[in-house]
Amino acid sequence: MSISRRTLLKLAGLTVLGVTAEKYASAHAGSTTAKVLAKAVSAGKRLTNNNVQQKVRLAMVVDLRKCVSEQGCTKCIDACNQAHNIPDFGDSKDAIKWIWEEPYENAFLDQENFYMRDEFKNKMVPVFCNNCDEPPCVEVCPTQATFKRDDGIVMMDWHRCIGCRYCMAACPYGSRSFNWRDPRPFIKNINPDYPTRMKGVVEKCTWCDERVDQGLLPLCVEACPEKAMAFGNLNDPDSDVRQLLKDNFSVRRKPGLGTSPEIYYLV
Amino acid sequence: MIEHAFRGSRKYWSWLLFLALVILAGFYFYMRQFIYGLGVTGMSRNVSWGLYIAQFTFIVGVAASAVMVVLPYYLHDYKAFGKITILGEFLAISSVIMCMLFVFVDLGQPFRVLNIFLYPTFHSLMFWDVVALSGYLVLNVIITRVTLEAERNSISPPKWIRPVIIISIPWAISIHTVTAFLFAGLAGRPFWLTAVLAPRFLASAFSAGPALLLLLCLLLKKLTRFDAGEEAIKKLGLIITYAMCVNVFLILMEFFTTFYSHIPEDAAHLQYLYFGLDGKAKLVPWMWASAALAIISLAVLLVPRARRDHRTLILACTAVFLSIWIDKGLGLVITGFIPSPFGKVIQYWPTIPESMIALGIWAIGVLLITIFYKMALSIRREVEA
Numbered sequence: 152m153s154i155s156r157r158t159l160l161k162l163a164g165l166t167v168l169g170v171t172a173e174k175y176a177s178a179h180a181g182s183t184t185a186k187v188l189a190k191a192v193s194a195g196k197r198l199t200n201n202n203v204q205q206k207v208r209l210a211m212v213v214d215l216r217k218c219v220s221e222q223g224c225t226k227c228i229d230a231c232n233q234a235h236n237i238p239d240f241g242d243s244k245d246a247i248k249w250i251w252e253e254p255y256e257n258a259f260l261d262q263e264n265f266y267m268r269d270e271f272k273n274k275m276v277p278v279f280c281n282n283c284d285e286p287p288c289v290e291v292c293p294t295q296a297t298f299k300r301d302d303g304i305v306m307m308d309w310h311r312c313i314g315c316r317y318c319m320a321a322c323p324y325g326s327r328s329f330n331w332r333d334p335r336p337f338i339k340n341i342n343p344d345y346p347t348r349m350k351g352v353v354e355k356c357t358w359c360d361e362r363v364d365q366g367l368l369p370l371c372v373e374a375c376p377e378k379a380m381a382f383g384n385l386n387d388p389d390s391d392v393r394q395l396l397k398d399n400f401s402v403r404r405k406p407g408l409g410t411s412p413e414i415y416y417l418v
Numbered sequence: 419m420i421e422h423a424f425r426g427s428r429k430y431w432s433w434l435l436f437l438a439l440v441i442l443a444g445f446y447f448y449m450r451q452f453i454y455g456l457g458v459t460g461m462s463r464n465v466s467w468g469l470y471i472a473q474f475t476f477i478v479g480v481a482a483s484a485v486m487v488v489l490p491y492y493l494h495d496y497k498a499f500g501k502i503t504i505l506g507e508f509l510a511i512s513s514v515i516m517c518m519l520f521v522f523v524d525l526g527q528p529f530r531v532l533n534i535f536l537y538p539t540f541h542s543l544m545f546w547d548v549v550a551l552s553g554y555l556v557l558n559v560i561i562t563r564v565t566l567e568a569e570r571n572s573i574s575p576p577k578w579i580r581p582v583i584i585i586s587i588p589w590a591i592s593i594h595t596v597t598a599f600l601f602a603g604l605a606g607r608p609f610w611l612t613a614v615l616a617p618r619f620l621a622s623a624f625s626a627g628p629a630l631l632l633l634l635c636l637l638l639k640k641l642t643r644f645d646a647g648e649e650a651i652k653k654l655g656l657i658i659t660y661a662m663c664v665n666v667f668l669i670l671m672e673f674f675t676t677f678y679s680h681i682p683e684d685a686a687h688l689q690y691l692y693f694g695l696d697g698k699a700k701l702v703p704w705m706w707a708s709a710a711l712a713i714i715s716l717a718v719l720l721v722p723r724a725r726r727d728h729r730t731l732i733l734a735c736t737a738v739f740l741s742i743w744i745d746k747g748l749g750l751v752i753t754g755f756i757p758s759p760f761g762k763v764i765q766y767w768p769t770i771p772e773s774m775i776a777l778g779i780w781a782i783g784v785l786l787i788t789i790f791y792k793m794a795l796s797i798r799r800e801v802e803a
Contacts, residue, residue: 244462257760261683287605293544294533313533314456314526317544319466323606325759329466329526331457350455351526408605 207302208284209358210385210413211372212395213277217379220252220275227277227371227380228252231356234370236347238337247328249356250279250371261405271418277371280305280326280356281404281412288318288327297353302384303413304360307353314351323405324412327355358382385413419566422796423789430792437785444778447771448523456526458771465755465766467524469748469776474520476626476747477783478597479619481513481554483627485590486657492583498649505638505646506631507562508790510590514555516783521548523775543600550593557586562790570797594619601754609687609754612675618668619746625661626742628654629735634787636732644795655731659719662738666712669745686761691753696763701753704744711741 218224231237231250240246255267258276282305288297289305296311297318319327333350341347345361348354359369367373372380383390392415395401401415426434451458461468487506490496522528539545561583568575598616605611632654635646676688689695694702715737724730757763768776 244460244464245457246463248463253760257762260759260761263682291542291544291604293539293542293548294530294537295539296533311530311533311537312527313530315521315524315544316466316526317542317600320601320754321604321606323759325464328463330455331461332455350457353526405606410605 206386208385208413209282209303209363210383210392210415211282211358211369212381212392212401212415212417214379214381214395214399214417215255215271215274215276216417217377218274218277218375219377219379220277221270221273224376225252226374226376230370230374233340234342234345234359236334236338236342236345238334239339240337245331247330247334247354249328249354250277252276253278258404259402261407262402276416278324278326278404279371279414280358281324281410281414282356282358284411284413285409287321287323287410291317291321293317300360302363304358304363305355306357306360307355309346309348309352309354312352314353316353318353323408323410327353329353419563419570419793419797422793425796426792430788433788434785437781437788440781441778441785444775444781447774448778450771451523451775452528456524458769460767460769460772462764462766464758464762464764465752467751467755468766469768469772470520470524472747472751473776473779474517474524475597475601475619475751476743477513477516477520478551478594479623479742479746480627480630481510481517481551482590482594482620482623483631484510484558485587486624486628486661487631487654488583488590489587490653492580493587496653498647498653501644502631502635502646502650502654504562504566504794505634505791507558508794509627509631509634509787511555511558511562512783512786512790514551514558514593515786516779517551518555519779519782520776523779543596543603547593547596547600550589550596554586554589554593557582557589561586562794566794566797570801572801591620594623601751606759607754608681608684610750612672614668614671618665618672621661621665621668622742622746623661625658625665625738626746628658628661629738632658633732633735633739634791636728638791638795642795643799651728651731652726655719655725655734658735658738659716659725662712662715662719665742666716683761686757687753690756690763691749695757698763698765700765700767701749705749708741708744708749711737711744715741 228250232239235249237247237249252275255271255274255276258278282303284303286297286299286305289295289299292298293315294311294313296308296313297305298308299305314329316329319329330348330350330352335341335347338347359367359371362369368382369380372382381391381395383392385392387393395417396415399417401417403412403415406412447458459468459470484506487499487503491499491503522531525531534545534548561579564579565575595616598619601607601610602612602615632651635644635651635654638644639646672688676685686695690698691701692705693699715734718724718730718734718737725734752766756765
């Protein structure tokens with residue numbers, strides 16, 4: 152068997168990539184993103200050469216069979232609201248929502264399912280930003296104040312946002328909120344470790360990027376008493392999310408629009 | 419040139435004073451919005467664009483419609499439009515400035531508006547809309563300035579201005595096309611997701627814009643010694659007739675596709691707009707008024723004798739303008755958000771501060787038109803004398 156120059160170069164490149172990723176991982180010890188990145192690269196080595204460059208794609212799985220929202224559980228919502236300084240305007244027109252509940256038929260508007268299992272008829276579905284792989288909000292933003300990270304999280308720069316709300320018009324999931332007025336007087340207990348926002352900017356859930364960077368899971372995932380949520384790298388076949396998706400039937404919200412929403416609901 | 423704006427009759431000055439007061443009232447409410455935030459408007463988490471963006475959309479059409487006099491005059495050398503072409507161009511300038519103001523007052527962080535140029539984003543239609551509008555403004559300022567200066571000196575305008583004018587023709591089409599793309603490219607808003615939106619925008623623009631120009635010409639005839647000429651008025655009337663027919667035709671196309679295919683998520687919007695949904699029907703009377711006005715206007719415009727009679731022509735043009743103002747300046751933008759992505763009907767209605775700010779911007783537009791027309795007509799009278 153002779154190795155062509157092309158293959159040799161490819162292999163060399165591959166090794167460099169792998170080494171770089173491992174170096175990066177050790178330099179950022181404790182960073183989940185870095186760890187998953189290293190894992191993804193080594194996983195790629197075992198697969199085909201083309202997969203080496205495959206990036207980390209973070210995703211969320213919500214098991215609606217385990218979720219007990221219909222019993223009045225709001226632990227994930229409360230944890231998020233407290234940590235991220237979400238103001239409480241009640242359910243007024245000014246409401247800011249990062250994670251909240253919608254009835255099943257509203258959350259999955261395009262799936263008219265009659266005669267559902269009883270427990271699903273009254274099911275409240277936790278909804279939040281899908282951190283889409285093809286985010287329309289990022290596409291329309293005129294200042295790149297909203298942008299996609301390499302690991303897939305769709306971020307918000309509150310200091311650059313001009314408040315034109317084009318992203319809110321573009322989002323098919325109603326996941327974005329605008330600060331119609333100064334939110335600060337309406338925050339019950341200010342968390343000093345997380346920024347508050349000013350009036351006139353858009354905000355949304357970012358899957359706790361500040362925690363992900365420290366190697367922690369998003370708060371809602373951690374706060375769920377039923378362990379109904381999982382979070383991880385979709386490109387790693389051994390990750391929790393991949394295992395769950397392999398063994399269960401999942402649905403996503405409005406997948407037909409081509410936005411590639413990255414929250415998978417198990418029903 | 420501008421000195422003519424400072425010499426006028428008592429009537430002229432009291433009109434300007436009145437407009438200044440309306441502008442001042444609008445500015446007062448804008449300061450309130452500036453301090454409190456956009457929460458002073460009726461907009462909400464669900465209906466996140468309202469009167470401002472809707473008025474912006476309507477007025478972009480008025481700006482673009484100048485092409486309906488520029489094109490026949492400069493491209494086809496249609497002499498009858500010689501007197502009113504400058505009026506069309508000044509109407510375009512005033513409208514573009516109004517458009518920019520409507521976008522500006524809609525921003526949550528207006529001081530950051532230059533971020534659009536600091537971080538130019540080519541995949542955002544908003545960026546291209548700002549580029550198109552600014553370019554159109556610059557083109558029209560150059561064109562009016564140069565042609566009016568030449569007219570004052572009784573010489574023919576310099577040769578280089580012709581290519582600039584020719585460029586302004588497709589540019590006018592582009593401003594309204596890009597504005598339609600702002601809406602028509604969003605996968606999550608089925609009400610706007612229609613290829614016919616840009617053509618519809620152009621058709622409604624080319625009827626409402628010339629209708630306004632025609633009304634202004636007849637008003638000038640009454641107030642000043644300016645006479646656009648019977649042939650120009652007749653031709654404008656014909657342009658309005660054709661454009662209004664196409665506009666109504668395209669609206670009916672929307673009805674067919676939406677209701678015959680009856681995809682629930684698509685149909686819900688049009689259902690809300692014209693018939694109400696979940697017992698909520700705030701826009702329904704407005705839309706039927708718009709439809710009635712469209713029918714009245716066509717009933718007059720399609721009869722040549724009625725179209726030639728100035729009294730009925732004024733009625734028809736007013737009907738065209740109001741019909742499209744309701745359709746585009748109210749219904750089209752708001753209904754894209756109703757029902758919400760969760761299928762909920764959460765209604766919107768502009769508040770008093772919001773309406774006053776909008777009125778203030780309109781007053782700025784009218785003030786600009788008054789000053790520009792005063793300038794143009796004074797220069798012309800000077801030349802004649």
